[in-house]
């Protein structure tokens with residue numbers, strides 16, 4: 176039935192279910208089912224061959240009851256408004272789960288960044304910064320990278336933003352290069368957070384990470400640092416993938432060597448000694464921990480029926496459809512939901528924003544200890560909600576987040 180649900184609709188299913196479970200006043204759902212503000216623009220860009228291409232770009236403020244909106248900018252071909260709205264809302268819930276003083280936002284451009292030259296990418300990024308300069312701000316809306324963007328793109332954005340506003344306010348964008356006020360530990364933070372959340376769950380559910388088999392969908396930033404953290408904790412990373420395909424080795428892959436291979440050849444495929452499979456096949460190999468760390472809607476009902484793991488830690492945003500959640504629950508598979516599992520990235524983004532505002536920078540050790548504390552607290556907070564209502568961890572996480580956002584909205588007089 177829900178197979179045709181869009182990401183925004185899937186997100187709403189979880190929100191509605193949780194609002195009903197908590198017996199919240201209907202106004203809560205009414206407010207959060209309408210993004211607060213959406214700015215959509217068309218960016219005409221001069222390409223290297225002299226032609227002009229027009230790119231659709233958007234930035235969304237979903238809810239700012241708890242603070243400035245915060246969330247990444249995604250560059251992805253086929254990106255649409257519905258997915259962006261879902262991604263913005265997931266940021267509202269994620270930021271509330273880890274108790275950051277932020278609302279949720281997201282932005283993006285419908286573009287395949289790999290199809291552009293470096294100069295075209297820079298021109299497009301600078302055009303985005305100019306178009307959205309009045310819609311973002313250190314106390315308004317704070318972008319960061321997401322799928323298809325990185326620290327270099329943040330650097331071009333901030334350079335253009337400084338020129339437009341005439342002020343050097345590094346806290347307006349996070350996950351910047353270190354030399355522009357970035358925070359140590361930011362690049363590795365999302366994958367590290369996936370590990371911290373999994374480690375807490377592993378103790379409660381009795382699935383030791385040491386000696387476990389881990390399968391990871393994706394091999395971008397989140398997947399890579401999840402892989403190295405699990406590997407360093409004594410797990411066997413048996414499978415990883417990218418958009419071209421997946422690789423499997425029952426004896427365990429070396430995450431660093433796989434990344435070197437991917438950098439050299441453009442794909443994880445062809446890694447010596449590994450068996451090759453389809454990109455989605457890594458989701459259904461037998462393992463203890465499954466980490467979907469690619470895109471939304473990876474786990475449909477059909478895929479969930481074939482999943483053969485004990486625990487899922489969601490590195491991606493929205494990888495599991497509601498219909499798949501039902502199947503996973505029936506199979507007794509614990510899911511650490513995205514809005515907790517992948518919150519390490521935005522948590523260190525928050526640390527970067529705090530450091531930028533103070534002009535005082537922390538050590539890697541300080542960042543790591545604070546990240547660990549935030550992730551551990553968030554996991555136990557949401558587990559307490561799951562226990563209180565006798566529901567899976569995802570619903571517990573939504574209860575924690577929606578409860579916090581609703582409280583802020585009540586004080587503000589919105590509901």
Ligand code: GLU
Pocket residue numbers: 245246247248317318319320321322349350492517518520521522524
């Ligand atoms: N794009 C990341 C996410 O989905 C990070 C956002 C941020 O650092 O603001 O959580």
